[in-house]
Amino acid sequence: MESTFTINGRIWLEKDGEKVLGHGRVELLERIHNSGSIRQAALQMKMSYKQAWDIIKHMNTHFSSPVVIPQRGGKGGGSALVTENGLNIISEFHQLQEKLKKFLEVNSVNIAY
Amino acid sequence: MESTFTINGRIWLEKDGEKVLGHGRVELLERIHNSGSIRQAALQMKMSYKQAWDIIKHMNTHFSSPVVIPQRGGKGGGSALVTENGLNIISEFHQLQEKLKKFLEVNSVNIAY
DNA sequence: TATCATTATATTTTAAAAAATATAACGCTC
DNA sequence: GAGCGTTATATTTTTTAAAATATAATGATA
Structure with a gap:
């Protein structure tokens, strides 16, 4: 019997x-x-608006500059914009993810217990 | 203002x-x-015996051969032995951890947002 | 055979997390 | 200025996870 x-x-x-x-x-x-929209994003991910908003609040205060600028009222009731800083962070994280993926591929060979 | x-x-x-x-x-x-001893190990890690035992049961059924052989009754009330397979798995995992550590070190330079 | 500390398991209780609900503030649009 | 859909926030309810408790089974040892 073999397991991988x-x-x-x-x-x-x-x-x-x-x-x-x-x-x-x-x-x-x-x-x-x-x-x-924060609300639409939350709906798509099946999380509550509160959860999404808490996350954004946390990120906005922990990075050197905000990652999301929310605006309430106005056309459509309100909106949310991802800042240049936010976009850079997304991009940087994706690059790291790619590197991790390669790391995992390299080390995933022939493990069977 | 700079954040790292x-x-x-x-x-x-x-x-x-x-x-x-x-x-x-x-x-x-x-x-x-x-x-x-499962119980002593659980105490050391501040987890309940049940939690530890569930984990062991899960591992024993998911690896090709058991990683822990428990024995109840007898001297000291009982005992638990980590198998050769279990020891190999520990060793292998440590090697992977080392590689990850290096990976993180290499990629952790100069990130500031 | 009585004792012991452990393994093994079920059940109950508690705590934490998540979800749901409610409400206000907002500012463009009509 | 009424309506709209969103942001913003607090509170309540529900669900889930963790912890605690209880109890049996075990077998060497004395």
């Missing part, structure tokens, strides 16, 4: 030992960027 | 998309190996 396993992994950004950015938060940022 | 971040990460072994072995489980195995 795969190695998987995750990376994230920390500040003072606290998680600030990871897989899920990047996806949230991307969906806000595409929809222009 | 560190990249951190975790790796684990999966079987059919399900987590089978990670950081915490390896530590549990090591403590069982050193103490010869």
Whole structure:
């Protein structure tokens, strides 16, 4: 009898030992960027608006400059914009993800216990 | 104003998309190996015996051969032994951890947003 | 055979997390 | 200025996870 396993992994950004950015938060940022709305992004990811808003508040205060600028009232009731800084962070994280993917591929060979 | 971040990460072994072995489980195995007792290992890690036992049961059924052989009754009330397979898995995981550590070090330079 | 500390398991209780609900503020549009 | 859909926030309810508790089974040892 033989069993094979795969190695998987995750990376994230920390500040003072606290998680600030990871897989899920990047996806949230991307969906806000595409929809222009925190609420729509949250709906797409099946999370509550509160949860999404808490995350954004946390990120906005932990990066040197905000990653999302929300605006309430006005056309469509309001909107949310991902900043240049936010877009850079998304891009940087994707590059790291790519590197991790390669790392996992290289080390995933022939593991059977 | 400048902020610096560190990249951190975790790796684990999966079987059919399900987590089978990670950081915490390896530590549990090591403590069982050193103490010869599931209960003592659980106490050391401040987890309930049930939690530890569930983990061991899960691992024993997901690897090709058991990683822990528990024995109840007898001298001292019972004991638990980490198998050769279990020890190999611990060793292999440590090697992977080392590689990840290097990966993180290499990619952790100059990230500031 | 009584004792012991452990393994093994079920059940109950507690705590934490998540979800749901409610409400206000906002500012463009009509 | 009424309506709209969003942001923003607090509160309540529900769900889930963890912890605690209880109890049996075990077998060497004395």
